[in-house]
């Protein structure tokens with residue numbers, strides 16, 4: 001693998017990156033959604049991704065657990081290259097994902113939602129899986145709802161269950177695709193608090209979000225996407241105070257209203 | 259008295275008036291033609307089956323249920339195949355499936371029964387034809403017609419059921435690392451099943467009612483036995499009443515169980 | 529950085545060319561089990577049909593068989609080769625996807641052409657089509673062609689009036705011109721005036737024409753019944769709701785064949801002799817009315833309850849609310865399922881042949897009994913005649929539904 005064009009994307013204090021994307025392209029029919037994205041993420045880093053609608057943020061993080069297949073370029077996650085014929089499930093075990101629309105399984109209870117994957121994928125015995133699931137639900141603050149069905153919970157509670165569900169597989173990386181944008185304002189905080197706790201515990205996180213407060217408080221890096229590519233890759237404060245690109249400035253003034 | 263009471267009284271009066279008028283006209287008609295009613299025929303021995311004429315009707319009900327059960331099994335198999343093909347990525351496959359659905363939905367069942375019974379059997383190769391003639395060809399024609407006709411409705415139900423499972427469900431399951439068979443067996447199918455069962459139930463009810471057309475090519479079931487009772491006893495009113503009550507019992511029983519089922523399947527909170 | 533070695537069975541990749549010989553084998557060796565099984569099954573089917581054809585010596589059959597066999601083997605081989613390259617990286621995977629998409633369509637098309645072509649050829653060359661041709665007019669209009677009706681034939685222009693009215697109304701709706709109901713009503717009125725004497729006092733017309741007349745009369749009776757009882761079912765007064773539920777559930781629980789027997793046997797006692805035709809129309813109307821009532825109810829209940837509440841808040845009475853606010857809005861939602869119900873009704877008219885009316889199914893049955901030899905051709909024709917009308921109507925229903933999906 002040629003390393004020359006990776007240099008600028010990798011952070012200087014480089015241990016081995018846990019995610020490494022090189023020149024990633026993705027087409028939807030004739031639409032070029034990703035146009036040569038380069039990014040590498042160190043273990044324990046929290047990276048916030050922002051950018052205008054349609055800029056390819058979701059598409060990019062979905063290529064990292066191969067919900068989308070990229071058409072060109074390479075992606076390596078925890079030493080495994082994402083390509084055809086690989087053991088996909090092995091990669092997906094390492095990478096947890098939280099969706100904007102929660103996507104809890106409506107026909108299973110909260111506890112079953114969390115315990116299902118460990119039991120089916122890791123073959124954890126039921127008693128042990130349930131115990132761990134309860135611990136995780138405790139951690140996200142909804143252990144008492146364990147035996148309800150998803151439709152009986154509020155949006156914020158559902159999203160916290162979704163986080164617990166992803167954590168149950170002990171992933172090395174967590175991907176968040178706008179986890180709070182389907183929530184009412186009063187519920188956003190409870191989800192962000194859980195995410196902050198997670199970041200504090202040293203989890204590697206890629207978060208698509210427009211919550212600037214969260215980004216400035218928690219993120220190590222901030223990446224700005226525009227038209228299928230990364231146009232800015234700095235710290236949140238740097239981005240906030242001193243955006244380099246016109247598009248980034250325009251975007252900031254729209255999001256923050258200044 | 260409040261207005262609503264007047265309205266209800268009026269409705270009852272109109273209904274009564276229609277009822278009484280019909281009753282009087284029918285009675286006058288019966289008297290003019292020397293027709294009397296005799297319900298005791300149902301306790302008389304029947305030359306059609308074992309037991310009395312009542313037993314004949316009951317056996318007819320059983321045969322109808324049997325026909326419906328056989329029909330629904332084949333219709334489900336065909337319908338699932340066609341419904342899944344309808345969602346195929348391959349445009350040729352999905353269009354062939356669509357053509358199947360359109361053709362069989364848009365032709366009357368009775369014509370389809372005739373088509374299988376008088377048309378297709380006629381043009382089959384001789385060995386199959388001979389075998390069929392020894393094995394009640396009408397029965398096979400009716401089963402073919404009922405299951406093909408019903409399958410064209412079931413195919414649409416299955417398709418809608420699969421589509422009703424949100425794409426995010428598969429994605430969430432996949433991103434947890436669940437294997438392909440687990441995604442299908444634990445996440446997609448249980449949800450599709452819930453969505454599909456109630457409409458499938460009403461297809462079964464329709465199939466039960468539609469099976470009455472089997473009588474038109476002489477396959478024994480409820481309606482056939484009912485009309486046979488009539489031609490043996492010359493008791494038209496009594497026979498058709500028996501048939502009607504029997505179908506009502508069948509339909510209402512099925513409806514009852516369907517409601518029970520969908521209440522069982524309902525998830526709390528939605 | 530270390531990249532864990534991926535499982536790369538180079539030896540099996542090289543074997544992908546086997547699919548040119550045995551379609552599906554290459555895919556199976558590459559681990560694409562589902563594709564492999566699909567190709568194997570298709571190959572078995574194609575060869576089973578093609579083998580005897582290739583030996584038959586008939587040019588048409590040989591050409592069909594060759595097309596199918598060649599595209600099958602070519603498609604299987606090319607996709608297997610592309611699949612073998614998939615693992616080399618993202619670009620190849622993308623290219624392989626395109627190869628697979630293209631060739632799966634070509635192979636499926638070849639199979640359809642093979643089977644469809646054979647079936648079509650077989651049907652076209654059936655011996656008795658001339659019999660169908662000779663009786664075709666009987667299927668369309670029954671005995672109406674006979675000498676005694678010769679001076680009545682012009683009445684069939686009534687159908688033209690009906691068709692014109694419908695097309696005009698539909699066209700106006702598409703072009704968003706208001707009052708589309710005017711041509712519909714005029715067309716229907718002219719049509720009914722012209723056609724009425726063909727069914728009254730005696731039913732002289734038959735075949736497809738009679739089926740259409742029955743369906744139109746049936747729906748004309750069913751709509752008021754459906755409105756009455758559908759609105760009744762949403763009523764808060766228990767007696768009115770009870771009566772409506774009773775009517776709807778009774779008729780929806782029964783097969784149409786029982787309803788038609790009741791009416792055929794007992795309506796003459798109520799209305800006098802010679803009323804069988806109207807008994808049948810009444811049966812069609814009452815039966816369909818129950819289903820229309822459910823459509824009406826669904827249409828009303830689909831409206832946000834705020835509509836009725838707002839009207840009541842303005843001081844409109846219950847009846848005024850229903851007639852002036854709720855129903856006019858609900859009617860828009862009701863039209864597509866109503867067309868669907870009309871199709872069902874049109875199909876149900878085939879059952880009246882049982883009580884001796886010679887509509888399309890009855891005409892088919894009579895002809896088939898007389899000819900004995902041409903039954904397949906005949907019933908196929910009858911089915912196709914029903915199909916053409918029902919399918920056209922279902923296209924109409926879909927057109928009416930489409931704009932709502934966008935909104």
Ligand SMILES: Nc1ncnc2c1ncn2[C@@H]1O[C@H](COP(=O)(O)OP(=O)(O)OP(=O)(O)O)[C@@H](O)[C@H]1O
Pocket residue numbers: 028031033051052053054055056057058059060
């Ligand atoms: N499955 C798909 N088929 C076709 N086009 C798609 C598909 N998924 C995404 N796109 C297109 O790709 C582009 C990038 O989409 P993406 O969802 O990654 O944007 P985004 O940055 O996440 O935007 P948002 O903030 O609205 O979520 C969009 O223009 C979208 O229309």
Ligand SMILES: [Mg+2]
Pocket residue numbers: 057058059177178
């Ligand atoms: Mg997005």
